[in-house]
Amino acid sequence: MNKINHLKTESIEVFYQELIKYANCKPTIIHKKIGELSNRIITTNYDELLEKALPDFEKIVYTNTFKVAKLSDYDKYIYKIHGDINEPDKCILFPSEYENLYSTVEKSSIFEFKKIVSDKSILFLGFSLNDPYINYVLDYISNIYSGFNPEHFIITTQKNKSWPNKITPIIIEDYNKLDELLDKLIKIKVDQTTYFEEIESELKGNSSNSPNQIIKLSKTTDFDSPPSNKYWVGRSKELRNIGNDNFKVIFITGIGGQGKSALAAHYLRNHFDSSKFEFADWRDFKEETNRFQTKLLSIIQRLTDKFDIATFETISNHDLVDVFFEYLGDRKIIFVFDNVDSYIDLVTFKPTGSLSYFFEQILNKNHNSKFIFTCRPFIREAGINFYQISLSGILETECEKLFEFYKIPISKSEMVTLSSRAHKLTKGHPLWLNLIAGQAIRGIQTVNNFINSIENKSNFNEDNFSAILSEKILNEVWNSLNDKQKLLIRGLSETVKPENEENLRNILDSELNGNQFIKSLRVLKNLNLIETLSDGEIELHPLVKEFVLTKYHRNERAKFITLFVKFYDKFIYILKPKLNSNLTISEFQNWTLKIELQINKNDFKSALISLEEVRHAIITAGFLEEYLRVAELLYNKLNWNDAISQEYPYFHSQFITLTTIQTQIGKFDLCSTNLNKYSKIIAGKSIHYLAFCSQKCYFFWYQGLFNEAIAIAEEGVFLLEESSLTDNFSLRHNLALSLRDSKNENDIKKALDYFLQNESLDKVINRDQINFEFSSQLYGNVGKCLELIGRYDDALYCYCISFKKLLNENYDDSTLNNGYASFWIAEILFRYKKFKDGFYFLKYAEICWEKTSPPRLKLLKKTWSDCVFDKVTKDTIQNMTTWQVESYCKSFINQELI
DSSP states (O other), X not given: OGXXXXXXXXXXXXXXXXXXXXXXXXXXXXXXXXXHHOSEEEEOOOSSXXXXXXXXXXXXXXXXXXXXXXXXXXXXXXXXXXXXXXXXXXXXXSHHHHHHHTSSSOOHHHHHHHHHHHHSOOEEOSOOSOOHHHHHXXXXXXXXXXXXXXXXXXXXXOSSOOOOTTEEEXXXXXXXXXXXXXXXXXXXXXXXXXXXXXXXXXXXXXXXXXXXXXXXXXXXXXXXXXXXXXXXXXXXXXXXXXXXXXXXXXXXXXXXXXXXXXXXXXXXXXXXXXXXXXXXXXXXXXXXXXXXXXXXXXXXXXHOSSOOHHHHTTSOHHHHHHHHHHHHXXXXXXXXXXXXXXXXXXXXXXXXXXXXXXXXXXXXSOOOOEEEEEESSOOOOOOTTEEEEEOOOOOHHHHHHHHHHTTOSSOHHHXXXXXXXXXXXXXXXXXXXXXXXXXXXXXXXXXXXXXXXXXXXXXXXXXXXXXXXXXXXXXXXXXXXXXXXXXXXXXHTTOSSOXXXXXXXXXXXXXXXXXXXXXXXXXXXXXXXXXXXXXXXXXXXXXXHHHHHHHSOHHHHXXXXXXXXXXXXXXXXXXXXXXXTTSOHHHHHHHHHHHHHXXXXXXXXXXXXXXXXXXXXXXXXXXXXXXXXXXXHHHHHSOHHHHHHTTXXXXXXXXXXXXXXXXXXXXXXXXXXXHHHHHHHSOTTSHHHHHHHHHHHHHHHHTXXXXXXXXHHHHHHHHHHHHTOOOOSOHHHHXXXXXXXXXXXXXXXXXXXXXXXXXXXXXXXXXXXXXXXXXXXXXXXXXXXXHHTTOHHHHHHHHHHHHHHHHTOOSTTHXXXXXXXXXXXXXXXXXXXXXXXXXXXXXXXXXXXXXXOHHHHHHHHHHHHHSOOOHHHHXXXXXXXXXXXXXXXXXXXXXXXX
16 A cells, blocks of 8 residues: 555545445344444444444444544444545545554544453454554553453454464354354353443443653653642752752652652652753652562663563563663663662661662663652662752741642731741641641631640650651541541542542442542542642542551451452453352362462462452452462462562562461461561561561461560561651551550550550440441450450450441451450450350350461360350350351340440
């Protein structure tokens, strides 16, 4: 076609004349059956046979931008992505037209096509898949989702052909069999209509990506988005230092909320010198899945069109860094690596792991680029190419200027007083000042009450000023929110990446209707609890997210996590059965056997991903031994050094699950071996050392070795507080368990303070009104502290509420924890000589611990045998079914809580 490109007008005329010869052709039965098989049809054909066969389908041609934009609103459509015979001059015929349509300057029609490919399975019919442009879209989507996009299918007679990735052939002998095959597919569709309607209702929504508006001049948009700063004051010296040409590396450090990311983003947005640098590249590392290797591969791909990711996925990170600098050459680019806390050693306070070698090469190699890193810990490094900006609070005059931006409806004198009080309270901390400004918008009385409530709670002379103020300010903000706003903020806290508002509204639709979502989001934005990124996506400020995630145990968060999982499932599970804890062991073995096959193939990354898929459901169902069987097999066969250095997905999180269950099951020797091996392999005292400390503490606590547990946990907490990092590994929780059970009076008080989570004890044990916002874990752990200091009535009350809440939960450790609640209730009932009631709860604890905790079960059986009571009654209760025991316990709890 290139040879006749100059004869375009004449070619279109010939093309049109040829097509109209077939204008009177009638559609076949095949065309009609295609419409029975699917309501959404995409075609590259120009003729009208499908429209004639399916008159109730909306015809949408790629040139009609209005209809294309509303594509997802049509229940039935025929989407003609290359044109229509009625517009012959707009049909895609020549290579130049294809290239224009599929160019990197995204057309709305191809954008919509990419969306369909990314979350729907496509059946190719009468299509050879030799079209390079369609294959480009398929490869593009596969690369974006790292192979987790849905499987596609093609009906073909070619048995030995090699098909593109994620394309599964459906082989037929010849096309005379097509009619018969379509009948079979239609029958399958009819039989499974209810199933697919349920899936479709869960997966509504789309994942459009807006082009980045801040970082420009790049060939792709495959990078992260920096935050958009609402208002900006001060930091002029810091901005000048970032722009200093003498430094190759700049670290921006400081406690959470000081504006590290905001400073880097403001520099790029307002001080980027396009005469010096080609472009800026932003990468965010705050989520676990944002691996160094993945990020660096993506950056290299951005630097060159001649880079094949698949070629380099298995090389070491050292070699990958060398490849990066080879492609970087003498180009001038600004790279921002945001939130690299997990790559900092918490003893030496230098980059560690994958980042260590990269950092050394940046300092030592000849290059013309600038690298900006942000993290909380102060970096102990000195050199002519290195500069560190350690952020502290802004000045009082800058605080007043910041408040003026908010146009707070108060007089000048009131503004001066307000900004002075706020600055003194927060020491100029930008996030806290913005939160106070958000309260001030509600009225001067509101903000004064807000500041009073914080000032009156402490003199702020404590050692960890930032953490204490964070708790107090965010707790007051939290208490000022209504239930709908709290629901939204809890949902936002579970995002694994920034999301656009439309997606969030769809994800949280079961909890908030559209109007409630919009109103609540507006309030949270006004209160400065939400960050808006440059591409319009939103997320909670990291400190706000930390506060919410700390306030709620993972079990209580599961409902919101599930909502997001369902949404993201469209990229992973579109054709897989829905996982849930009601599956049988044989059904779970569909996954575990697949994992074994992946292990046998040495495909350890896929095995880890599959294990993550099934983890929650199989553990919640109580099949711990089956989980352990495949997890131990996997960790026995894979190379831990490779897994850590190459950052295998979920290696660390699955290790935590593995050692937790080994501890609970009582496989102490094996767990100890694994923990010791892990501690020797992880890089220095990085964030993964905190995970080790937490797991080792739990390991000791479970065996009653409280002094050892406290010692290792206190080391971890010290590192945690020194670095101002987030407690993502339940370190403080496990320390509190150990302090509580040490039975030392002062330690029990410390544990009680932790478990109360800034709530008053009177509010927790208020018998006039049960506060169901408090978690089952809070009630259980507070109750145990009260029991240990002799407040048995209050302890029993807490245990009963915990038991009642646990019955309605379906989390990983709900069954284990209900065993604790039942056992503790039984112990107090025995103390009160209520032996019959006590044995019912002891029996229920036995039912709970039979699968989840053999060591605890052993202790329980000793308690059962040691307690002297009527043997006939004991035997009767022992032989009861689960539902009979549960029914009795429920009745007792309901009566106790009246």
